[in-house]
Amino acid sequence: MKVWRGDDTGGTFVEFAVPSDPGMVVLDVVHRIQATQAPDLAVRWNCKAGKCGSCSAEINGHPKLMCMTRMNEFAPGEVITVSPVKTFPVIKDLVTDVSFNYEKAKTVPAFKPKPKEADGTRRMYQEDVDRVQE
Template identity: 75%
Template sequence: MKVFRGDSSGGEFVDYTVDADEGQVVLDVIHTIQATQASDLAVRWNCKAGKCGSCSAEVNGLPKLMCMTRVNSFRPGEPITVAPIKTFPLIKDLVTDVSFNYGVAKEIPAFRPRPPEADGRYRMMQEDIERGQEFRKCIECFLCQNVCHVIRDHPDNKPRFYGPRFFVRLAELEMHPLDTEDRTELIRKAAGIGMCNITKCCTEVCPEDIHITDNAIIPLKERVADRFYDPFRWIFGKLRA
């Protein structure tokens, strides 16, 4: 296995030879390397069950969760290369600084429910609830952020583009049947949804199989278009004014 070793000042891939047992995942091999050959190898992980999103990396050039990538999915004798995700600044070895994402999360207005009904209860249609249920599966692995070329290839876009993970978050809030907050202007400007050209690369790498492009990004684009670029709505607004 070739593992990237280094920090923000530079680094290189280092070869490690490890006997992999049946059923092991890439993260198991990384732990074996830590225990037997490189105790200072830095890697972020937590649950090892595909639920925390911590162990994101690029395995043979593909964005993966190391804990969900089985060693036997590669051909016998095929070299396995493990590198940190590219879009975020490198801290050390396989650990990157993903704090950009937490900053974006703070900019999104929180859920604001409408007042309850006269009996003090909230009532929703089941189909309305199910529409946003898919988005709650997100484990914040940031693999979608990593492959999004808008920020992967153009880091200077980060101040103007939230990225697919946060379009999922915005869609979850906007489609909630009880939410009353209007985030359309934020989606258009601060979130920069117009910069997304719907290549679906984010959908392809999502370990939770969330249909990010079709079910989150495109509906948000439609909301922005209806609000700001519909000529009939513009004319009607002028007449009312």
């Protein structure tokens, strides 16, 4: 696996030989690199469930979530490149400055529930339930 190492002034890909076990995702391999070969490798992650987007990276040139990209998607022996998402400025290694997202989120109005029905209950529509599952 080749992982981009560097900061906002530049960097390069560093190749790591890392064994992967069945069921591993790219994020697991990156954590193994941190644990065994490069403890200073900077990477951001949070939920490891494909919900938060913290582990976004470019894997073989395509933006993906490291926690959802299974190692068995790649051919045995294939060199996998992991780099920071090009859309955001690099802070260090795979960590990018995503403060733009937080500033944009501040402009989204807060949730305001619909008023109660005449009998004092609230009605939930199926389209709202479906939206939660997206």
